[in-house]
Structures are given as C-alpha cells and as structure tokens.
Amino acid sequence: MSERATSTGKAGMNLTLKIWRQNGSSDRGRMVTYEVKDVSPDMSFLEMLDVLNERLTLEGDDPVAFDHDCREGICGMCGMVINGVAHGEQRATTTCQLHMRHFEDGATVTIEPWRAAPFPVVKDLVVDRSAFDRIIQAGGFISVPAGSAPDAHAVPVPKDDADAAFDAATCIGCGACVAACPNGSASLFTAAKITHLGLLPQGQPERASRAKAMVEQMDAEGFGGCTNTGECTAVCPKGIPLDAIARMNADYLKTASK
Amino acid sequence: MTLSWTVGEPIKDTKAPSGPIEERWDTRRFQAKLVNPANKRKLTVIVVGTGLAGGSAAATLGELGYKVKSFCYQDSPRRAHSIAAQGGINAAKNYRGDGDSIHRLFYDTVKGGDFRARESNVYRLAQVSVNIIDQAVAQGVPFAREYGGLLDTRSFGGAQVSRTFYARGQTGQQLLLGAYQALERQIAAGTVEMNTRHEMLELVVSDGRARGIVVRDLVTGEVETHLADAVVLATGGYGNVFFLSTNAKGCNTTAIWRAHRKGAMFANPCYTQIHPTCIPVSGEYQSKLTLMSESLRNDGRVWVPLRKGDDRVPADIPEDERDYYLERIYPAFGNLVPRDIASRAAKNVCDEGRGVGPGGLGVYLDFADAIARLGRGAVEKKYGNLFEMYERITGENPYETPMRIYPAVHYTMGGLWVDYDLQSTIPGLFVIGEANFSDHGANRLGASALMQGLADGYFVLPTTLGDYLAGAGGFGEVDEAEVAQAQAAVQEKIDRLLAVNGTRTADSYHRELGRLMWDYCGMERTDASLRKALERIPELREEFWNNVKVPGDDEGLNQALERAGRVADFFDLAELMCLDALHRTESCGGHFRAESQDADGEALRDDEHFAYVGAWEWSPEGPILHKEELEYEYVKMTQRSYK
Numbered sequence: 025m026s027e028r029a030t031s032t033g034k035a036g037m038n039l040t041l042k043i044w045r046q047n048g049s050s051d052r053g054r055m056v057t058y059e060v061k062d063v064s065p066d067m068s069f070l071e072m073l074d075v076l077n078e079r080l081t082l083e084g085d086d087p088v089a090f091d092h093d094c095r096e097g098i099c100g101m102c103g104m105v106i107n108g109v110a111h112g113e114q115r116a117t118t119t120c121q122l123h124m125r126h127f128e129d130g131a132t133v134t135i136e137p138w139r140a141a142p143f144p145v146v147k148d149l150v151v152d153r154s155a156f157d158r159i160i161q162a163g164g165f166i167s168v169p170a171g172s173a174p175d176a177h178a179v180p181v182p183k184d185d186a187d188a189a190f191d192a193a194t195c196i197g198c199g200a201c202v203a204a205c206p207n208g209s210a211s212l213f214t215a216a217k218i219t220h221l222g223l224l225p226q227g228q229p230e231r232a233s234r235a236k237a238m239v240e241q242m243d244a245e246g247f248g249g250c251t252n253t254g255e256c257t258a259v260c261p262k263g264i265p266l267d268a269i270a271r272m273n274a275d276y277l278k279t280a281s282k
Numbered sequence: 283m284t285l286s287w288t289v290g291e292p293i294k295d296t297k298a299p300s301g302p303i304e305e306r307w308d309t310r311r312f313q314a315k316l317v318n319p320a321n322k323r324k325l326t327v328i329v330v331g332t333g334l335a336g337g338s339a340a341a342t343l344g345e346l347g348y349k350v351k352s353f354c355y356q357d358s359p360r361r362a363h364s365i366a367a368q369g370g371i372n373a374a375k376n377y378r379g380d381g382d383s384i385h386r387l388f389y390d391t392v393k394g395g396d397f398r399a400r401e402s403n404v405y406r407l408a409q410v411s412v413n414i415i416d417q418a419v420a421q422g423v424p425f426a427r428e429y430g431g432l433l434d435t436r437s438f439g440g441a442q443v444s445r446t447f448y449a450r451g452q453t454g455q456q457l458l459l460g461a462y463q464a465l466e467r468q469i470a471a472g473t474v475e476m477n478t479r480h481e482m483l484e485l486v487v488s489d490g491r492a493r494g495i496v497v498r499d500l501v502t503g504e505v506e507t508h509l510a511d512a513v514v515l516a517t518g519g520y521g522n523v524f525f526l527s528t529n530a531k532g533c534n535t536t537a538i539w540r541a542h543r544k545g546a547m548f549a550n551p552c553y554t555q556i557h558p559t560c561i562p563v564s565g566e567y568q569s570k571l572t573l574m575s576e577s578l579r580n581d582g583r584v585w586v587p588l589r590k591g592d593d594r595v596p597a598d599i600p601e602d603e604r605d606y607y608l609e610r611i612y613p614a615f616g617n618l619v620p621r622d623i624a625s626r627a628a629k630n631v632c633d634e635g636r637g638v639g640p641g642g643l644g645v646y647l648d649f650a651d652a653i654a655r656l657g658r659g660a661v662e663k664k665y666g667n668l669f670e671m672y673e674r675i676t677g678e679n680p681y682e683t684p685m686r687i688y689p690a691v692h693y694t695m696g697g698l699w700v701d702y703d704l705q706s707t708i709p710g711l712f713v714i715g716e717a718n719f720s721d722h723g724a725n726r727l728g729a730s731a732l733m734q735g736l737a738d739g740y741f742v743l744p745t746t747l748g749d750y751l752a753g754a755g756g757f758g759e760v761d762e763a764e765v766a767q768a769q770a771a772v773q774e775k776i777d778r779l780l781a782v783n784g785t786r787t788a789d790s791y792h793r794e795l796g797r798l799m800w801d802y803c804g805m806e807r808t809d810a811s812l813r814k815a816l817e818r819i820p821e822l823r824e825e826f827w828n829n830v831k832v833p834g835d836d837e838g839l840n841q842a843l844e845r846a847g848r849v850a851d852f853f854d855l856a857e858l859m860c861l862d863a864l865h866r867t868e869s870c871g872g873h874f875r876a877e878s879q880d881a882d883g884e885a886l887r888d889d890e891h892f893a894y895v896g897a898w899e900w901s902p903e904g905p906i907l908h909k910e911e912l913e914y915e916y917v918k919m920t921q922r923s924y925k
Binding site for chain 2: 065072077078089091092098117121152154160164167172180182
C-alpha cells in the first residue's frame, strides 16, 4: 500500500533459486533453477515464493506447491529445507518468519521439502505429516470428557512445573526435528508432548501408558531412533530442549521394566 | 448500479426461554430432548473446521457417542487459526476477588458490543466461561500460574477486573492443542472420522434440512459428497475479504457463503473488527499482517510527530514536538481505549499526514518510558517474545527505537444468523465460533473470541444439537437429485475457473478487492464510499470471471485453484458487506459511519432505528433484510464514553 518498498533502505536483490519439483509421490523429482529479480529485503521467504509463483502462473508454468497458513510462526504448517537447514539458517525461526534481509544479493538458495520416509512428498515442497497426528492419537492427551472437570483451582500446580510444561507444550508440530535428524527420528516431537503432560499433576494417571503407546506408535510409523545428535533442537523453531528426550526414555523404560 | 434489496418479515429467536436471565440456560438444558445412547451411534454429524469451536465440538460429540465426520483444509486439525490467538481467555471465575461476576462479564460484553448483541446468549456465554477454564486445566493446558500454584490472571483490553487467563502470548495455541488432543483421542476411539486437506465447497439441503456437504479432496482433486443427520459449520471469520488481515492465508468465507446461498441468513456482515496494534505494511508483496498483542498498550505510549511530514528519525524528535494523541484526546483511558477507538484515532492522524514509516501508514508505540521506569529486564520479561517477533519481521530493535504499528482487520463479528440453539435458518445447520454472528454485537472485547469458540463447542452445541436430533425421529433418505445438483454445481465452478485462462492471477484480483474494501468499507465508511464500492465490486467480479488465470487442472493438488474458488466467493460477500454497511446509517462498535458521529468525533448509535440484528436472506432478485429486534431488559443502553 505504499510507494516505498523497504524500511531498511537495502536495495532489491537478485537470487538464484534451486527448488525441488516433484509431481506427486510416485514422481522421482528434480531440482529446477529459477532466477528471481529485485527481491525486497523486507519480504518474508514465503512472500518471495509468492512473487515467483505469480510469475510462473502468468508464464504458463506450474507454480511451486508449498504448505503455509498462519504466516506468523505458530501453526506449524510451513517448512522447507533451505540451504540444507530445516527452516533456514536463522535460529528459532519458522520458514514464514524468515526474511530476505538475511540473504546476500546474488546468492544461490536451495529449497527442498522435509526428507524422511514417514513424511512422503505430496507435491514439490508439500509433505504428508499425518504420522504426527497418529502419534498424538496413541496417547498424547489427558482423558477428560467435556463437562467432567473439577474446579480449575482444585489441584494447584507448582509454578516451575507449569512453566516447564509450557516450554514443552510450545511445539508446533512442524516436523523440522525429523527433517534435521540424520536418523529421521521423531523423538523430539514425541518427547515434547510426553514432557508437557507428564510434568502436570493432571497427566499422572496416564503417564506410563502414554509414553509406551506414543513411543511404540512413533516406531511403527517408521521414524528412526535417537542417537543424541541434537540436530533436532538446533533447528526447532520453538527451542524445545533435548532433555525432553531423556525424560521420554525414562518414562518409557519405567513401563518396559514393569 | 447499486444492488437492490428489500425488507422482509422480521425474524425472531424462538429458542431462548423467558424468565429470569440467570435461569434461561438451565431451563433450555432441561427442556432439550435427549438422544438415547444407543441411538447416538446411529446419528452422523458433520463438523467443518477444527479450530477452537469445531475441534471442541467434534471431540465432545464423539465423547457423547455420535458418529462424527470432521473436516479441515489444513494438513492437520492442529493448524486451525485459533492457534494464533495471543492474549488470553476471559472467564468470570473471580479468583482475584476483585468484584468480577457472571453478571459483570455479561454486562461488559453487552456494553463492549455497543448494544448490538442478544442478552440471553451473552449471559449464557458468561455462565459457561467458568466451565471452560476447568475443562482446559483438566486437559493439561499450561496456563500461567502464581508461585502458590494457583492460576494467574491479568486485566485485558480495558477491563477493570483481572479475568483473563493466559499462557504467555500463546493462549490460543495451548487451548487449541487441548481441543486437538481431545479430538485425536476420539479419532483413536473410532467416534470421529478425520478428513484433513478437504475443503467444503457446497452444502446439501434435502427436504428443507441440511444433510451433507460437498468437499474437494485437495490432494487427489476428487469432488466427494458426505451425508449426515446434521451439519455444523465452524469455519471461522471472513476477514480475508480485505486480502490483508491477521487471519491465516487459507481463512475464507466459502463454507458459510455457500450455506448462505442455500438459505442460511447472514447477519451483520458489516461488523468488522480492526485491531489497532499490528505491524504495518512494508510493500506491495505483503501477504498478511501480523498482530502485536494488545497487552503492549499497557506499557507502550502511542505517538506521532506534531508536525505534518516530519521525517526525522524518532530519536531526533524532541518531546514537545510529539503528539501522544490517545493520552491527549482520552485522558481517562489514555493508551488503553478500546480497539475500535484506538484504530480510528491512528487512521485520523495518518490521514492528517502525520503517519510514520513506509507510505506514512503507521504510528509509534514507544517503550522508552517503560524501559526507563521498569528497567529493560522487566520489559523483556513481559514482552520479550513480542519484541523478538517484531524485530524478526521489521529488522528494527524495539528496545532502541519505537515500534511502528497500524490497524489491521482482525475479526469479523458478523456471520451466519443463529438462534439461541446456534441453529441457522436452515434446520439441521448449526454454526459455531466466529462463523456465526455470535455474541459480540458490533465489537468484540479482547480475550472473548477464545471464550465464545470453546463455549459453543464444548458446552452449548452438544446440548442443543441433541435436541434437534432427538426431535426429528429420523430424517429419511437424502434426495438424490439434491446431491447430484450440489456436486454438479461444484464441478461446474471448478471447470469454469480453469477454463477462463486469462491474464491475471486470482491473488491479484483478491488484492484489488481487498484494497477496495479497505478504502471504502474499512475503518470509516460513508454513503459515498459504499456506493462507490457497490459500483466497483460487480465490475471487478465480472473482470475476474473473464480474465482470471488459474494454472493446472483439477486433478491433484492445485493451490491456485483453491485460492481462485475462495476469491470468487469473497466478491459476493464483499457486496453484501457494503450493502449492510450502507443500510446501517448509524455508527456502532466496529462499524463507523462518518455521517453518524458526535461533536467530539465519536461513534453515534441510532437506537431508535437500528437496535436490531440485520439478517440477510439471499434471493435471485437481490438480498432481503430481516430484522431481529434487540431488547435490553438487564443492561440499560448507554452511549459508550472513554474520555
């Protein structure tokens, strides 16, 4: 809505994009090169792709498919491997919150989908993450039908526990942890939910069965095991800490030894 | 040519019981017929949308034993845009002992809505609010707590009591995940069948009742029909008619608009909430706007340069050349005036040429005083994540230079008309959450959207829907001709969009429509601006249908096709919004008609002529207005004043 394009005063950039194109899950897929000109540093990464897609559409080409929705870093729908790093090199940032001012004029940028066998490619950069929903279905909840709850103050929760539970609960389910892991493990995602619910008094009755069911579902989906490389937490946009995984293992072992 | 419209018969809610307002919901629950558990298993309910309203409704109906089919366009029900709500959720718990009560929350909501909401509904909302907090805590929602282990609350959006429960700046996320987890539990239990990446494109009405929906499987491209005994729409608001809004990119009006075209009345479409504290537009490529929580106004001071066209950096503008206009105009409330007032004041100073940043469409929100008073650490503790988000988007550090903010479309109070049972004018079609015209009147209070979505989904709908299903005693077979017709209409629209093969993208039309709506039906509306919009929208729509370019085909994932279909419906909705705004010559809440203001430039209601809900019926000859008169027995109508 304005004449002026940038607030930082940096001029438009020219970039070479190498984007993974794959027409459906059975297609082999390939990298395709696109030149984009006059990219404003104030654009978000996805806005840069919007501009490319507008051009491709008018030129009669197939626009690049990518998932996105809220574009404010919370819905967890967007996610691309940018220059080899899930969500790009800027820490604690989803793809939609990454801005072009972090790129250099003339740079080449590679863009790929999450790559993991349990996340099959739907098209281009869009993958199927329904395995995550099935892990939650296995036990990522507290069983409390609507209307059955006691007064909210019936059970006090120590502030430290509530805060630590919150930290784990901020997981947005984007799948970057899986994409970054050399083993394709979903441990950080699964552990975040086990930690969130396991730290609260309300989560205790189902704590053991939850950990067991969720870990088994994670394995059944074909995600790899955790070898503590820590790549997951490094790319996590919400900074879910690695010690959540230790907690998950402890809860799981307790059930296994019974 | 202006769309012609007529006035039809008045409309009335017949479901709210009479008697003392405190007893109405109890009475209604007792009157509501029950469905025997064995019969619930035989009844199918479709729920479209998986946000706070739809997610909680689908989960609860599953718990009750109904066969539920849930639909969302995203890849997982957890993505729905309720997830982005930051501030908090109101509840009349009175845990602070600061004088709050169900009656006070009811009163504040009716007054905040500028006396354009139904008293019975709002009272019930305030009653149910306390159950929501209990439910969420039991689910493991990690609300903020005090050191004693009890829940923390804060005061929000100008409320004088501290009734807002919150989970840092991510309350919506935590509440949605609670509902999502309850929903996933029901999916595992086999009571809910989840259909992700499916978009509803048509409603199936048979024998006068809503009996199903036509959807497109966004992955395979297949057009499918799903039938049921009742349909629940929980598809959110239509703020994206403005293209730029704080809504998620996928939010759209298609589900409710198709239902409107099939006979559901659309109430108060012109009531739009503009949120005062959003990050301003930075360029033509802008795809959405990001909200900065309203809580920032607790410590930030809003100002613009005193002098027009002053382009010095903020640090170089001395104190006496700054205009802290909210503090100047509203000395009692200062920077904490309600959303609509803060938004309009920002627009006014920018219209005077005193706006800052790109295009002069911004005002400063300055934390220098707060940092000096409280220390940087304290400010960081309170607002750290918001400051970080701001810096990520703008590249500017708000600890050192004031934030720039500007109003943006945030919420739509209008929606499909529903009665006290949340049933639309089509029997068997229920509408919950932001998608209905709701309990917020002409203006929603902060932290009340989460409350309403969850009240509808967890507590109200599961009771009232049972009454409908129990009363029917079997609806019979769905008319096959109706199904065929609905499915054909969907396919015909898809084919038509793909066939145009013009020279402009759907997004470029959407942008133009959005700009037009913002300019002519945005923060300030006039008779002339609305007439202009009503002239321009049909022209633009015609151009769209003759010149849009939708690439690809209808087989498989085609995101451009999805967007084009949504834009097509936004055109029709935009027209009705402008018409509603044109006919309502008063100002109220989020609807400001420049012709109706007092000597101080404040919104002036016209209760004598407009104390009604404007419910529009679609007809081929033009919209028909049905008025639902609003009566206030418990709250005396007054003119809002925040001076």
